[in-house]
Amino acid sequence: MKNTLYEQGFNANEMVILGMIIIGGIIVIVLPKILSKASAVFSLLFGVTTGLMFDHTLAVPPLDLYDVNDQSIYQTFDMFSYLMYAPFGYIFIYIYRRFNIKGWKVIPYILGWTALAILVEVWAIKVGIFHFKNGYRSLYSIPIYLFVQSVQLFLYEKVFMNHDYDKGAN
């Protein structure tokens, strides 16, 4: 795989990633604990794992649709950068649980989060976290976000949520 160097050293993209991890981490800690330990771990881990899976499928040859951070090769900081997905997954499930989103309301909820994800992605391109190539556009990420968020909610609802009722949510 040919390496492309976009930037060097500690600059905007690294600062944004660290900022998102720190602020996200604080939000996760500060929010009232309405999720069980299992649900919390699931919510934090799901975004990280799916982010890794999709990035390491779409961003490597033969597709090679985008690069992450300073270089096209996989670096140590890239590994840590996936932690920024964790708070998003947690807050996504937290709001769903806290406001007891049910029935048809799930559709605008997922659409809203997909819109937010696209906005964050556009911002991430501006600060140099993502470098799109081979004709890839943010619009193509929409089905991925819709799929990932739907699967996360489905698994949470079917497997983890019943356990949360014991924790005194609502």
Added chain:
Amino acid sequence: MCVIAWLTVAIFTFLPYKMSVAANILNYLMIAVVDINKISFLAFHYQCIEISSDTIRFISFIVYRDIIFSFLLLILVNIWFAFHHKWIRFLAAVGTLGIIAILRVLLSSLSIFTYKHWSFIHELLMDVVMLLLTVLIAYMSRKITKGMKTSEKHPI
């Protein structure tokens, strides 16, 4: 690869004694994080492995990485916690390592990936570490999901 993936998932599904669904999901997610990072570092950082750029071969690689490997480890940990006999655990671990090694030879012979500064022995050592890590992850997952529903035949 798809047939092997189907077989692996089918065996996992019909295991008589399983940990809770929640524990298995958490296990899968954690195994995937470790495995994807391991492969990406080896292939795209140290460039010890070259993954085929041919689309069909690449899909086979993704199926192996995201389904076959993870589910083989899930089968192992479910057997590990269902049986407390040392020999069964040992045989399950050796069997899993053996199956993974055979699959690697198959993947390599089909040119799905090729080793450059890396060998099957290195991979085997990594697999042993991965296996131990998976058992450790499973211990943690079981602790986190304590009290959640397990397979009805035998609560583990």
